[in-house]
Amino acid sequence: MSDTPVDADEVRHVAELARVNLDEEEVEAFAAQFADILEYFDALDEVPEVEADPDLVNVMRTDEVRDGLSQEEALQNAPESEDGFFKGPRVS
Amino acid sequence: MGANIFITEETVDGADDGPLAGTTVAVKDNISTEGVRTTCGSAMLEDYVPPYDATVVERLKEAGATVVGKTNMDEFGMGGTTETSAFGPTKNPVDEERVPGGSSGGSAAAVAAGEADVALGTDTGGSVRNPAAFCGVVGIKPTYGLVSRYGLVAYANSLEQVGPIGSTVEDAAALLNVVSGADDRDATTRFDESMDAHPAADSDYAAAADGDVDGLTVGVVTNLLDGADDRVVETFERSVSDLESQGAEVVEVSLESVEHAVQAYYVIAMSEASSNLARYDGVRYGLSTGKEGNWNETYAETREEGLGEEVKRRILLGTYALSAGYHDKYYKKAQDARAWIKQDFDAAFEEADVLATPTMPVLPPELGESLSDPLQLYLMDANTVPVNLANLPAISVPAGEADGLPVGLQLVGPKFGEETMIRAASAVEE
Numbered sequence: 001m002s003d004t005p006v007d008a009d010e011v012r013h014v015a016e017l018a019r020v021n022l023d024e025e026e027v028e029a030f031a032a033q034f035a036d037i038l039e040y041f042d043a044l045d046e047v048p049e050v051e052a053d054p055d056l057v058n059v060m061r062t063d064e065v066r067d068g069l070s071q072e073e074a075l076q077n078a079p080e081s082e083d084g085f086f087k088g089p090r091v092s
Numbered sequence: 093m094g095a096n097i098f099i100t101e102e103t104v105d106g107a108d109d110g111p112l113a114g115t116t117v118a119v120k121d122n123i124s125t126e127g128v129r130t131t132c133g134s135a136m137l138e139d140y141v142p143p144y145d146a147t148v149v150e151r152l153k154e155a156g157a158t159v160v161g162k163t164n165m166d167e168f169g170m171g172g173t174t175e176t177s178a179f180g181p182t183k184n185p186v187d188e189e190r191v192p193g194g195s196s197g198g199s200a201a202a203v204a205a206g207e208a209d210v211a212l213g214t215d216t217g218g219s220v221r222n223p224a225a226f227c228g229v230v231g232i233k234p235t236y237g238l239v240s241r242y243g244l245v246a247y248a249n250s251l252e253q254v255g256p257i258g259s260t261v262e263d264a265a266a267l268l269n270v271v272s273g274a275d276d277r278d279a280t281t282r283f284d285e286s287m288d289a290h291p292a293a294d295s296d297y298a299a300a301a302d303g304d305v306d307g308l309t310v311g312v313v314t315n316l317l318d319g320a321d322d323r324v325v326e327t328f329e330r331s332v333s334d335l336e337s338q339g340a341e342v343v344e345v346s347l348e349s350v351e352h353a354v355q356a357y358y359v360i361a362m363s364e365a366s367s368n369l370a371r372y373d374g375v376r377y378g379l380s381t382g383k384e385g386n387w388n389e390t391y392a393e394t395r396e397e398g399l400g401e402e403v404k405r406r407i408l409l410g411t412y413a414l415s416a417g418y419h420d421k422y423y424k425k426a427q428d429a430r431a432w433i434k435q436d437f438d439a440a441f442e443e444a445d446v447l448a449t450p451t452m453p454v455l456p457p458e459l460g461e462s463l464s465d466p467l468q469l470y471l472m473d474a475n476t477v478p479v480n481l482a483n484l485p486a487i488s489v490p491a492g493e494a495d496g497l498p499v500g501l502q503l504v505g506p507k508f509g510e511e512t513m514i515r516a517a518s519a520v521e522e
Contacts, residue, residue, distance in 0.1 A: 014415070015408055018411040020404050030404075044356065047352055047356075061279075089386060
């Protein structure tokens with residue numbers, strides 16, 4: 001069994017963190033499914049510690065001015081804009 | 093369209109001349125096309141029209157290809173059957189009662205139905221190979237970094253690659269010739285000056301499809317046969333024996349780590365998705381449900397309306413896996429599993445030139461059959477996801493049929509070993 005039981009309140013909390021509203025039906029369905037899925041993910045506990053050697057490199061290019069999107073192009077998909085700016089809801 | 097293959101049918105002509113002149117290409121709808129809407133199979137982007145082309149689309153046009161439309165897909169690439177699209181499911185041209193596989197189901201179906209000569213899909217955990225197997229066509233997932241991701245609408249950056257689909261290995265490889273290569277707009281392709289050249293610079297993938305497997309060692313991954321449908325395993329084994337009769341040496345290899353690949357894959361993919369999909373805020377592009385209330389409320393309402401169930405499920409599980417208290421338990425462990433899988437593959441390539449598995453452990457399910465249980469759907473990806481976690485190349489090639497349905501054989505190559513993998517796959521066709 002998972003040591004992280006998932007109940008409806010927890011689903012609501014995560015949904016709030018993720019900024020996704022859910023209806024009550026979805027909350028109930030997700031709570032049941034998440035319990036199963038997270039229990040399945042618990043098998044990761046058996047994975048040994050691995051000497052990971054991440055082959056990550058910083059990739060830089062010369063900082064030079066290039067053509068980008070025009071302001072008009074950048075705004076063309078915005079549901080609302082005003083005076084060349086995106087228009088969004090109040091922040092608080 | 094009866095089979096619901098395209099979300100948008102629009103013809104875009106390429107250059108007059110080039111290696112793909114006269115070739116029609118279908119493009120998955122999460123690859124940006126200038127002036128042609130790109131929905132990602134989501135209501136969130138139903139009216140989104142990109143102001144620029146993805147690098148792979150630019151290259152198609154330069155090569156003379158004609159784009160014939162944007163293909164249906166699981167919403168944002170999340171699904172294995174092309175049933176989670178906001179625009180309805182695609183039917184499998186081989187059997188219209190069945191799913192085409194996903195998430196590039198529209199692209200594979202377009203090729204299988206003859207609606208396009210070749211197609212582009214994207215593969216995050218098998219999304220090119222899965223539908224190629226279910227539709228009886230060829231799909232290639234390139235090594236991470238071989239093909240530019242610029243203009244691909246991101247779902248899980250560290251895993252996904254654009255991949256070609258064709259009715260033959262040579263067709264798919266010819267498309268790979270065109271779309272692969274360095275791109276200075278995408279730092280995940282290997283364009284940096286410390287490398288002598290990008291791996292695609294000296295490669296000719298289509299020419300590698302010469303069917304010559306004499307002396308090649310094929311490693312059968314025994315761990316991935318146990319859970320598969322018997323009919324799939326029988327077809328797979330016949331195909332491997334056929335390779336043997338053409339001069340390949342067949343050995344068995346064991347990859348213990350793959351038992352944890354599905355868990356690791358979903359934790360990583362969902363975590364990356366939860367971050368990537370934060371951009372759909374209803375302000376800069378995409379659906380917006382209005383401007384009443386404060387930012388957080390409007391944002392959450394827009395996402396409730398614009399995103400489908402599977403996408404919400406993955407965003408929430410990803411948010412959970414990254415949240416305080418669970419990060420070490422899920423995300424960190426998944427990264428350990430990923431490193432372990434890479435090491436296991438490295439060891440296997442000491443014993444074999446390419447590795448073989450069935451592409452999918454099951455035959456194509458009937459429409460609607462697999463949607464109700466997300467966990468069962470995730471388990472279908474057992475054979476394909478290890479490849480993405482290890483950033484390796486793989487190809488799915490038709491191995492034959494079982495009960496009249498296509499079975500795909502997957503060949504996995506070492507890093508940037510596309511030519512060897514393509515050579516072996518072309519022998520499977522013979």
